[in-house]
Amino acid sequence: MKQTVGDGGFEEFLESSRAVAEFIKERALEGWSFTIVCHLDADGLSSGAIVGKALMRLQAPFQIRVLKQLDERSLKEVYTKDRATIFVDMGSGSLNILSSLEGAENIAVLDHHQPLEDYLEEFKGAHLNPHLHGLNGSTEVSGSGVAYLVAKSLDPSNVDLSPLAVVGAVGDMQNRNEEMRLIGVNEAIVREAAESGLLRVEKDLLILGRETKPIHIALASTMTPFIPGISGEEDKALAFLTSIDIPVKDGDLWRTLADLSEDEKKRLLDNLVAYMASRGVAQAETQRLVGEVYVLTREQRFTPLRDCREYAALLNACGRLGKPGLGIAVAMGDRRRRTLEETVSVLNEYRGALAKLIEGVIQNPSRLIDAGEVVIVNGVGFIPENLLSTVASILSANYPKPLIAFTETEDGMVKVSARTPKRLAEAGVNIGRIMAEVAESVGGVGGGHDVAAGALIPSTRRGDFLKQVMGLIGESVARG
Numbered sequence: 001m002k003q004t005v006g007d008g009g010f011e012e013f014l015e016s017s018r019a020v021a022e023f024i025k026e027r028a029l030e031g032w033s034f035t036i037v038c039h040l041d042a043d044g045l046s047s048g049a050i051v052g053k054a055l056m057r058l059q060a061p062f063q064i065r066v067l068k069q070l071d072e073r074s075l076k077e078v079y080t081k082d083r084a085t086i087f088v089d090m091g092s093g094s095l096n097i098l099s100s101l102e103g104a105e106n107i108a109v110l111d112h113h114q115p116l117e118d119y120l121e122e123f124k125g126a127h128l129n130p131h132l133h134g135l136n137g138s139t140e141v142s143g144s145g146v147a148y149l150v151a152k153s154l155d156p157s158n159v160d161l162s163p164l165a166v167v168g169a170v171g172d173m174q175n176r177n178e179e180m181r182l183i184g185v186n187e188a189i190v191r192e193a194a195e196s197g198l199l200r201v202e203k204d205l206l207i208l209g210r211e212t213k214p215i216h217i218a219l220a221s222t223m224t225p226f227i228p229g230i231s232g233e234e235d236k237a238l239a240f241l242t243s244i245d246i247p248v249k250d251g252d253l254w255r256t257l258a259d260l261s262e263d264e265k266k267r268l269l270d271n272l273v274a275y276m277a278s279r280g281v282a283q284a285e286t287q288r289l290v291g292e293v294y295v296l297t298r299e300q301r302f303t304p305l306r307d308c309r310e311y312a313a314l315l316n317a318c319g320r321l322g323k324p325g326l327g328i329a330v331a332m333g334d335r336r337r338r339t340l341e342e343t344v345s346v347l348n349e350y351r352g353a354l355a356k357l358i359e360g361v362i363q364n365p366s367r368l369i370d371a372g373e374v375v376i377v378n379g380v381g382f383i384p385e386n387l388l389s390t391v392a393s394i395l396s397a398n399y400p401k402p403l404i405a406f407t408e409t410e411d412g413m414v415k416v417s418a419r420t421p422k423r424l425a426e427a428g429v430n431i432g433r434i435m436a437e438v439a440e441s442v443g444g445v446g447g448g449h450d451v452a453a454g455a456l457i458p459s460t461r462r463g464d465f466l467k468q469v470m471g472l473i474g475e476s477v478a479r480g
Contacts, residue, residue: 010185013133014149020108021153023126024086027106028060032084036064039089039143040319040386042171042312042327046144046164047088047110049331054151054158066324068386069456070094071445075101086110089143089168092129093436093447095119110146112137113448114432130185138449139177139422140184144168148189162193163296163308164331170294171312173224173393177422180206180291190294199308200295205265206288207257208310212302214254216241223313223354225288226394227272228279228362232355244271285397304344305330314343317350320386357383357391368395373474375399376466379407385415389454392417402431402473404466414462416446416455418469425450429476438468 027034034055038048048064055062065078070090079085081103091098091109098107099122107125114137115129128146130137148165151158169175169186177183182190193199204210206225209218216238223231230237241248246264248255260268273286294308304310318327323346330343361367361377369376375396377383383391385407392405396419406416416439420431432453439446439455442465446455457465 009134013128013130013135013185014153016128016133017146017149018153020110020126020128021150023108024055024084024150025058025154027084028055028058032060032106033082034060034062035078035080035083035085036062037070037078037085037087037090038064038066040066040068040324041089041389042315042319043143043168044089045315045319045324045327045331046168046171046312047142047147049328050144050147050151050158050161050164051086051088051110052328052332053161054154057155057158064328066319066328069445070097071456072097081106084108088147089113092116092127092131093432094445095123095127098125099123110143110150112141112143112146114430114436114450116436116447135185136450138425138451139174141186142169142172142174144172145185145189149185159192159196160198162189162196163198163298165189166193166199166294167296167308167311167315167331170308171316175291176288178287180288182292182294198296198298200297202293202295203291204293205257205269206291206293206309208307208313209304210257210293211306212304212310213256215246215248215257215260218257221351223351223358224394225276225281225285225397226358227276228281228359230275231358232352240271240275241268244268280398282398282400288397300335303340304347305340313350314347316390317347318343320390321346321350321353322386353387354390354394357387358394361391361395371470373477374401374470375403377403377405379405381408383407385409388415389417389452392419393452396421402429404469406462406466408459409456412459413444414457414459414465416457416465418448418453418455420451420473422451424477427477428479429473431473434469434472434476438465438472441468 036048036051038044052064067074084106086108088110092111092113092115095116096119099119105124109127111129130141144165148161151161169182174186175182207218208221217234219237220234276286299305304314315327367378388405388407396403402420404418406414409415418431420429430450432448432450435446435453435455439457442457442461444455444457448454
């Protein structure tokens with residue numbers, strides 16, 4: 001039966017996950033070795049670790065390779081027809097490339113990005129994607145959620161991997177809605193994890209390190225939402241708390257957010273909202289200060305792995321700062337002290353870098369340009385390519401229109417990250433399809449979700465690319 005975007009539903013999606021699991025199990029029983037290829041962000045690393053753990057339990061030999069972008073050049077580094085290959089959190093937007101590979105019948109793609117519809121029939125491997133069943137991969141299930149469903153279909157005992165799927169979904173910002181909670185397939189996975197005693201759901205202030213860090217450090221560590229003048233600034237966070245009469249110490253001991261009374265939390269929230277509004281932060285963004293918190297009950301208290309948001313930030317930090325292997329090791333269960341100490345160091349470096357980049361863009365009008373239908377962020381010479389998408393996500397929260405950020409890569413290409421508000425996506429502005437279409441027209445590659453996407457294009461075509469993208473966005477807005 002021909003696959004088309006929009007067919008089926010949740011039950012059919014689960015049935016497809018069982019078919020893909022059988023595809024993988026057959027090759028494991030035949031003695032194939034596997035290559036798992038994943039993206040370097042939190043969702044990608046979580047996805048890779050989930051499939052890695054599942055294959056380990058099948059006693060199937062495997063290796064995990066982490067990519068920042070799937071294109072023909074990177075594919076040559078990771079693919080061989082002599083190994084079964086599982087692409088996780090990527091692949092659906094590259095079916096044109098994968099379909100042409102020798103041995104494509106031994107490739108599995110577990111992804112949640114919008115697929116290239118024209119190549120669905122041509123691709124001869126296994127393909128699991130929520131968009132093929134009428135589900136939204138940008139809001140209802142992450143790449144790690146797709147990987148988890150396959151892992152659980154391989155063996156029901158893999159339910160213990162459900163926390164990683166929640167970490168990946170939170171890292172992919174799929175809880176970024178009015179209620180700041182996971183919905184759809186993600187919510188079902190949360191429920192499974194909670195029923196298995198692996199996770200606890202609470203409603204609280206969404207400040208990182210709520211159980212692990214002194215309040216002022218936790219406040220300064222919070223990047224989403226970004227708090228201008230406080231995120232990344234521990235001394236200013238301390239001064240802010242002092243100004244609103246919230247003691248940061250109880251005797252000689254630092255207090256955490258979890259130590260605050262309900263009255264103190266309310267005072268903190270009210271003052272944060274007022275402060276952020278005074279700094280020009282959109283009201284919708286201030287409302288994201290409260291939401292569901294996902295606590296991993298089997299993880300040790302007072303570590304960054306206890307809270308899914310902090311765990312996701314840690315994985316993002318490892319991937320974005322060039323240490324994806326460290327993130328994979330933690331996600332697959334390495335809890336050695338030296339490993340955790342190294343990840344905390346990387347996480348602190350990541351947060352500091354992000355805070356400087358965000359403030360640097362906000363304070364420089366030549367880098368943050370209101371171009372009518374869109375906001376353009378020029379990161380050339382300032383924003384490293386591996387941090388571009390994170391910067392775009394944080395900045396886009398303050399604008400009611402699409403945001404296009406770009407910077408140069410080490411090899412002279414231009415990397416683009418684009419975001420559009422959910423209301424515009426629902427009205428027909430599909431930024432993933434726009435990125436894919438325009439990138440291809442200028443000799444690059446692109447794609448993603450309806451609300452978040454990216455592209456890699458030749459530097460000589462940057463002007464043409466931006467002009468076409470802005471034109472298509474304008475047309476989509478007019479039609480909507």
